[in-house]
Amino acid sequence: MSVLIFVDQSEGHIKKASFEALTYGVKVAEQLGTTAEALVLGSVSDDLASLGKYGVKKVHQVNNASLNQLDAQVYAKVIAEAATQSGATVVVFSHNQTGKAVAARVAVRLKAGLVAGACALPDTSNGFVVRKTVFSGKAFANVSITSAVKVISLNPNSYTTIAGEGTAEVNPLSIAVDAPKVKVTAVNKVSGEVPLTEAEIVVSGGRGLKGPENWGILLDLAKELGAATACSRPVGDAHWRPHHEHVGQTGVQVAPNLYIAIGISGAIQHLAGVNRSKVIVVINKDPEAPFFKAADYGIVGDAFEVVPKLTEEIKKLKAK
Amino acid sequence: MKILVCVSKTPDTTSKIAFTDGNTKFDENGVQWIINPYDEWYSLVRAIELKEKDPATIVHLVTVGGADTEPIIRKALALGGDEAIRINTDNSDSYYIAAQIAAIAKDGYDLVFTGKETIDYNGSSIGGMIAEMIDAPYISLATKFELNGTTATVTREIEGGEEIAEVALPAVVSCQKGIAEQRIPNMRGIMAARTKPLKVVEPVAADALTAIVSFEMPPAKAGVKLVSPDNVAELVKLLHEEAKAI
Numbered sequence: 001m002s003v004l005i006f007v008d009q010s011e012g013h014i015k016k017a018s019f020e021a022l023t024y025g026v027k028v029a030e031q032l033g034t035t036a037e038a039l040v041l042g043s044v045s046d047d048l049a050s051l052g053k054y055g056v057k058k059v060h061q062v063n064n065a066s067l068n069q070l071d072a073q074v075y076a077k078v079i080a081e082a083a084t085q086s087g088a089t090v091v092v093f094s095h096n097q098t099g100k101a102v103a104a105r106v107a108v109r110l111k112a113g114l115v116a117g118a119c120a121l122p123d124t125s126n127g128f129v130v131r132k133t134v135f136s137g138k139a140f141a142n143v144s145i146t147s148a149v150k151v152i153s154l155n156p157n158s159y160t161t162i163a164g165e166g167t168a169e170v171n172p173l174s175i176a177v178d179a180p181k182v183k184v185t186a187v188n189k190v191s192g193e194v195p196l197t198e199a200e201i202v203v204s205g206g207r208g209l210k211g212p213e214n215w216g217i218l219l220d221l222a223k224e225l226g227a228a229t230a231c232s233r234p235v236g237d238a239h240w241r242p243h244h245e246h247v248g249q250t251g252v253q254v255a256p257n258l259y260i261a262i263g264i265s266g267a268i269q270h271l272a273g274v275n276r277s278k279v280i281v282v283i284n285k286d287p288e289a290p291f292f293k294a295a296d297y298g299i300v301g302d303a304f305e306v307v308p309k310l311t312e313e314i315k316k317l318k319a320k
Numbered sequence: 321m322k323i324l325v326c327v328s329k330t331p332d333t334t335s336k337i338a339f340t341d342g343n344t345k346f347d348e349n350g351v352q353w354i355i356n357p358y359d360e361w362y363s364l365v366r367a368i369e370l371k372e373k374d375p376a377t378i379v380h381l382v383t384v385g386g387a388d389t390e391p392i393i394r395k396a397l398a399l400g401g402d403e404a405i406r407i408n409t410d411n412s413d414s415y416y417i418a419a420q421i422a423a424i425a426k427d428g429y430d431l432v433f434t435g436k437e438t439i440d441y442n443g444s445s446i447g448g449m450i451a452e453m454i455d456a457p458y459i460s461l462a463t464k465f466e467l468n469g470t471t472a473t474v475t476r477e478i479e480g481g482e483e484i485a486e487v488a489l490p491a492v493v494s495c496q497k498g499i500a501e502q503r504i505p506n507m508r509g510i511m512a513a514r515t516k517p518l519k520v521v522e523p524v525a526a527d528a529l530t531a532i533v534s535f536e537m538p539p540a541k542a543g544v545k546l547v548s549p550d551n552v553a554e555l556v557k558l559l560h561e562e563a564k565a566i
């Protein structure tokens with residue numbers, strides 16, 4: 001019996017969401033009175049032994065170059081095999097893009113019940129019950145997994161990373177890797193941009209900004225805060241901003257530490273995708289905007305005046 | 321080309337979310353049901369577009385649910401598709417549902433489309449499970465999809481960008497914004513949908529590996545603290561000292 005945590009990497013670097021998954025998986029192992037081990041696929045330039053600081057004793061690595069690109073089918077076979085070899089009864093993923101592609105397949109291979117989008121540690125007092133977000137963040141469901149092996153994929157930004165001291169033993173695993181049926185031909189990353197789902201701070205704009213030419217004030221603020229940028233659905237639909245920035249019930253669901261909504265009314269579908277943010281700030285000229293009811297802090301005012309001032313004040317704070 | 325489009329019913333996005341029976345059941349009272357937006361706006365429309373390009377393409381819709389899902393399936397057929405299959409069961413475990421669809425998908429389909437997730441249970445796991453059950457490649461979170469004979473070129477979302485990939489068919493693809501534009505059914509479509517075949521099949525034997533034991537609502541916010549637009553410094557101070565968010 002053990003807990004296996006899948007550690008996701010991109011271009012040799014371990015993703016932030018995986019540190020959360022590691023911290024979470026180690027806690028699950030503690031709860032079950034067992035050990036936690038990590039699994040990395042492909043070649044990694046980050047120091048794998050240092051993952052010990054999250055509490056794992058062992059990091060298995062299948063270092064095969066064809067695993068540097070994601071083919072969910074190939075990944076799932078390798079991960080399921082590693083889980084079987086290490087005797088894992090719980091496999092933990094981050095519910096990020098890779099997790100969404102792979103966790104469900106691994107669950108089928110292991111004939112394991114899956115809770116996708118978990119947001120809390122399992123309750124093991126009576127069975128094995130994991131809380132997850134449902135209705136796009138409007139509610140939670142407590143889901144009991146009844147199979148012997150369990151797969152959990154953890155919502156990004158829903159579990160705080162704890163790093164302590166420790167080094168892990170890195171253990172090369174030799175597992176046969178199938179020829180991929182998915183061949184990646186191009187990768188387009190927006191350089192210098194903070195990925196929305198990994199961001200600690202998100203600055204988001206709505207129709208209140210009137211047009212794409214006005215986004216400068218929002219981008220300046222985001223830059224000053226090291227924040228990712230997002231938008232409401234009509235803004236994405238009108239191509240003022242790229243599709244992938246659309247947050248809400250029918251867009252990306254985010255849960256940053258801080259969500260700053262500028263010129264967004266706060267329609268129920270928008271709130272659904274952002275209401276798990278820890279702190280919400282709303283800037284809107286209409287005091288009746290529904291968003292204020294879901295906010296922690298607010299300014300009733302004109303975004304074109306308030307946002308540049310906010311950027312200035314944050315600069316001042318940073319200069320201190 | 322034979323395409324299977326998975327369609328499910330979800331509460332309307334404006335529905336009040338509430339629970340009954342000691343928070344163990346979703347309260348369906350007064351709820352309007354819609355086609356899951358990711359299924360309707362993206363996967364179904366992309367499949368219809370592929371059929372418009374190549375009329376020899378066959379598009380079948382599949383849903384897992386009781387007779388109460390039929391209005392939704394007819395609505396989906398009004399947008400397009402040749403026929404629909406309803407697998408008659410109320411079970412909601414994702415492994416069980418995927419096993420039902422996989423049993424159909426094995427039947428000579430080149431492509432299986434799903435939405436990226438349902439807006440009620442947000443599992444985003446049915447596509448991956450079907451793919452594993454039929455041993456096909458899976459591309460999740462697709463924002464573009466082009467067919468080229470026996471392969472497809474798909475753009476998918478990755479953290480901070482996108483990836484373009486070639487995939488061999490048969491394949492399973494989960495669709496999201498970008499892959500197609502939402503359509504509104506027209507009168508002709510609605511009339512045609514009435515006579516399109518809707519087959520009802522009984523479920524195959526499969527296990528359910530999870531069960532929802534209860535629901536909870538998130539804690540309510542304490543209320544907003546308003547700061548004057550003439551005192552933005554105060555907001556920064558609050559965010560820094562009180563909320564510790566910056």
Ligand SMILES: Cc1cc2nc3c(=O)[nH]c(=O)nc-3n(C[C@H](O)[C@H](O)[C@H](O)COP(=O)(O)OP(=O)(O)OC[C@H]3O[C@@H](n4cnc5c(N)ncnc54)[C@H](O)[C@@H]3O)c2cc1C
Nearest residue numbers: 206207208232233248249250263264265269270285286303
């Ligand atoms: C099925 C369905 C799914 C949907 N899914 C989503 C979703 O996922 N995400 C989403 O965002 N929406 C979604 N919507 C749309 C949603 O209902 C709203 O229409 C949308 O969120 C409104 O966007 P907005 O707030 O940018 O624009 P508006 O509602 O037009 O609000 C603009 C706001 O800006 C304020 N404003 C104007 N000028 C200024 C100024 N100078 N300074 C400050 N404030 C100003 C106004 O007071 C107003 O509150 C969905 C709708 C449906 C029917």
